[in-house]
Amino acid sequence: MSEASARKLGDDLLRPLLRTSWRFYALVAFLGSIVLTGLCTWAYQVYNGFGITGINNPIFWAFYITNFVFWIGISHAGTLISAILRLVNAGWRRPVTRCAEVITVFALMIGALFPIIHLGRPWLFFWLIPYPSNRQIWPNFRSPLVWDFFAINTYLTGSVLFLVLPMIPDFALVRDKATGVRQKVYAALALGWQGTPKQWHRLESAMSIMAIAIIPVAVSVHTIVSFDFSMAPVPMWHSTMFGPYFVAGAIFSGIAGLIVAMAALRKFLHLEEYLHPVHFQNLGKLLLLMSLLWSYFVFAERLTIWYGNESSEVAVLNVTQKGSFAPLYWTMVVCNFVVPFFIMSIKRLRTIAGCVIASFCVLIGMWLERFLIVVPSLGHKYLPYAWGTYRPRPVEIIITMSTFAAMTLLYTLFSKFVPIISIWEMKAGEHPSPALFPAATREHALGETHA
Amino acid sequence: MSAVYALYPDGESAQRAVNGLRAAGFSTGAITVISGEPLEDHEFFDVNKSTWMWYIASAGGFIGLASAAWLTRMTEVAWPLRTGNMPIVAWWPNMIVMFELTMLGGIVAAVVTMFVTAGLPRRRPALYDPEIMDGKILVGVDNPPDAAVVERALTVPGATIKRT
Numbered sequence: 001m002s003e004a005s006a007r008k009l010g011d012d013l014l015r016p017l018l019r020t021s022w023r024f025y026a027l028v029a030f031l032g033s034i035v036l037t038g039l040c041t042w043a044y045q046v047y048n049g050f051g052i053t054g055i056n057n058p059i060f061w062a063f064y065i066t067n068f069v070f071w072i073g074i075s076h077a078g079t080l081i082s083a084i085l086r087l088v089n090a091g092w093r094r095p096v097t098r099c100a101e102v103i104t105v106f107a108l109m110i111g112a113l114f115p116i117i118h119l120g121r122p123w124l125f126f127w128l129i130p131y132p133s134n135r136q137i138w139p140n141f142r143s144p145l146v147w148d149f150f151a152i153n154t155y156l157t158g159s160v161l162f163l164v165l166p167m168i169p170d171f172a173l174v175r176d177k178a179t180g181v182r183q184k185v186y187a188a189l190a191l192g193w194q195g196t197p198k199q200w201h202r203l204e205s206a207m208s209i210m211a212i213a214i215i216p217v218a219v220s221v222h223t224i225v226s227f228d229f230s231m232a233p234v235p236m237w238h239s240t241m242f243g244p245y246f247v248a249g250a251i252f253s254g255i256a257g258l259i260v261a262m263a264a265l266r267k268f269l270h271l272e273e274y275l276h277p278v279h280f281q282n283l284g285k286l287l288l289l290m291s292l293l294w295s296y297f298v299f300a301e302r303l304t305i306w307y308g309n310e311s312s313e314v315a316v317l318n319v320t321q322k323g324s325f326a327p328l329y330w331t332m333v334v335c336n337f338v339v340p341f342f343i344m345s346i347k348r349l350r351t352i353a354g355c356v357i358a359s360f361c362v363l364i365g366m367w368l369e370r371f372l373i374v375v376p377s378l379g380h381k382y383l384p385y386a387w388g389t390y391r392p393r394p395v396e397i398i399i400t401m402s403t404f405a406a407m408t409l410l411y412t413l414f415s416k417f418v419p420i421i422s423i424w425e426m427k428a429g430e431h432p433s434p435a436l437f438p439a440a441t442r443e444h445a446l447g448e449t450h451a
Numbered sequence: 452m453s454a455v456y457a458l459y460p461d462g463e464s465a466q467r468a469v470n471g472l473r474a475a476g477f478s479t480g481a482i483t484v485i486s487g488e489p490l491e492d493h494e495f496f497d498v499n500k501s502t503w504m505w506y507i508a509s510a511g512g513f514i515g516l517a518s519a520a521w522l523t524r525m526t527e528v529a530w531p532l533r534t535g536n537m538p539i540v541a542w543w544p545n546m547i548v549m550f551e552l553t554m555l556g557g558i559v560a561a562v563v564t565m566f567v568t569a570g571l572p573r574r575r576p577a578l579y580d581p582e583i584m585d586g587k588i589l590v591g592v593d594n595p596p597d598a599a600v601v602e603r604a605l606t607v608p609g610a611t612i613k614r615t
Contacts, residue, residue, distance in 0.1 A: 177581075192570075199569040
């Protein structure tokens, strides 16, 4: 890469780190106040108990577990997509990977918080950690909730490392550009990185190994989240296809989350030269594919239940399609299938704005899908005299909204302190090895040249 | 520590400098090359490529697998409570924990190996120049026996020669 190109790349991508406008502080203050409200509401719930929520017998899981499944699903945007694109050497991944990996880490953190919020006594969360109690009793490893602990923590550890390792060379770059305290902080974070061939080879070997390992872990995480439901004899939960159905839904919502995040970064950090329309078009095609796959799973699941005509399952089916949950159900179908299908399948509409509109719809639709998996089934179990209904209360709504603000806040802070596009990977893309890139396609070129 | 090095604007001139140092009698191990990006398509970048990391990661995965197998079986046998009509030692659910810890072991072993073999973390070395991050490539020699010989070898068009 020429010196001028390298300098321009560094200047463009380090600008958000080295210059701060009043808008940043205003946004942080606004989001921070929502997050603070959410924390206070949680404290209020802990103080008053679960009586102030809408959770009741038989609907013990509602908004909080919906949010748990939703956020774990969103986490599939990053590390999984980044790992796949890295393994297949897709040139256009370079500006996208870090934006995506950050979503994974923060979404997992927020998702993992919900089982704790859902605990009446959250300070006892450590009972999930596998250690012997004073009677030498361990957690039961045959429980799906303990599997969650292992799966989420493995995925979180892997995702954090997958995110942090390629950040080290970029920290070295910031170290060399920054001054004062900032220079000292980034020098510590750069860990003395030089950039010798040996260091580059080790970094790339580690990234390859982690990319291979993280893909099955990502698939396992949402499969295990689905086991929380499918291992229970509850109508419309006890299904063998819940694992792949949940994984497809997770990747679907994850891609939607990634498109929205990338569009926001492009707009507010002025990254138009790096996040091109082709990146959105490619992700839009993936969104279309996942929309079709998700629809296939929904159809297969519902057809089987309708055809089987087992009374308790048909009761849940009817209440979602024709009963009190029907408005939510058909909104979900429109958001997850109709809108993305029409926008993404027509090339002229597959613009950045089109991708963002479709993605917003998918995010709404996928949240509704999680809600419709959790609540109607619990409210309509095998014995009709035990049926119940659920209305969310303000605490649940406020806490839910505050997690969206928390995600935005964490993302904003991250993009303020770390280059949101991997600078060294962009530089490396400027002169791809002929052995690795035999055919220069337009997509490769857009991922690799921009100066 | 003293060093003589030069900064080059592109990989081709850096390659010529490395070749010049080799011709002057310096072994590949004695020559330091530093760049702000991986330069896959140059011969000087091919040093130190082989690594045991894949084997170490596999060993880490095996340790994770063995630990999980021991942990799940030991805890089930310690309090033999029958759950959901499953056998006391229920390998089907145990396999989930075993899978996760296998992967965790592999990932952690790979990362630890990376840090150890790449020499991280370390204090900032003497042979370094901030211009590397602007796209320059550093080629130099630590503690050269004869600095003048190194300087002659590093002198190619476009080079900026420096001493520390």
